[in-house]
Amino acid sequence: MDQVRQNTCGVNVGGILINNLRFADDIDLVDEDIDSLRRQIEETKNAAEQAGLLLNTTKTKIMASGERNIDDSIEVAGETIENVERFEYLGSLLTWDNDCSEDIKRRIGKATDVLASLKHIWNSKKLKIDNKLRVLTTCVISVLLYASETWTLKETDTKKTTGVRNEMLSTDSENQLERHDTKRRYPKQDIQTENHSRHDQEKKTRIIRSHLQNGR
Numbered sequence: 001m002d003q004v005r006q007n008t009c010g011v012n013v014g015g016i017l018i019n020n021l022r023f024a025d026d027i028d029l030v031d032e033d034i035d036s037l038r039r040q041i042e043e044t045k046n047a048a049e050q051a052g053l054l055l056n057t058t059k060t061k062i063m064a065s066g067e068r069n070i071d072d073s074i075e076v077a078g079e080t081i082e083n084v085e086r087f088e089y090l091g092s093l094l095t096w097d098n099d100c101s102e103d104i105k106r107r108i109g110k111a112t113d114v115l116a117s118l119k120h121i122w123n124s125k126k127l128k129i130d131n132k133l134r135v136l137t138t139c140v141i142s143v144l145l146y147a148s149e150t151w152t153l154k155e156t157d158t159k160k161t162t163g164v165r166n167e168m169l170s171t172d173s174e175n176q177l178e179r180h181d182t183k184r185r186y187p188k189q190d191i192q193t194e195n196h197s198r199h200d201q202e203k204k205t206r207i208i209r210s211h212l213q214n215g216r
């Protein structure tokens with residue numbers, strides 16, 4: 001990947017050339033030109049083979065942001081890479097039009113399923129409310145808000161997600177979760193405000209880290 005990273009392909013973001021995003025063995029190659037992207041894929045395939053790894057062409061997809069239908073295609077090892085309108089990457093659904101509504105709908109569904117599977121916890125008379133709230137935050141809310149820092153929210157998405165989260169607080173049989181100190185534990189703020197707070201904190205952390213690395 002160092003070879004791919006050092007080439008002149010990619011997308012300019014704030015003066016920085018980005019051509020690949022990586023997490024473990026999941027690689028997302030980025031480019032503005034189909035021919036440059038083809039070269040990146042070939043370089044990645046060759047580099048992988050030198051390390052004893054193989055590029056899985058059946059799981060490799062191409063998606064053009066902003067264009068629903070593209071005629072150009074890429075072949076690797078004699079196989080055509082499929083052009084798609086959406087694909088799942090690291091648990092998030094990415095679409096050609098960068099609309100997060102469908103991914104948010106999926107997250108709501110996943111969180112609702114987890115919530116239902118833990119019904120015995122919400123209805124338990126033995127568990128303290130504090131412990132129930134911890135389970136709700138760790139096992140349910142975290143599923144709902146997974147990758148929410150990357151969402152581009154519409155007003156309807158914000159209202160829907162915030163409403164679902166608030167409804168989850170009344171999931172126990174006696175609504176104790178909702179009544180028990182919810183103003184302190186779950187302030188009345190929408191998802192968008194919450195994401196902005198996270199973003200600001202992450203930005204401050206990056207600035208501090210940069211200063212430490214530069215010895216300032």
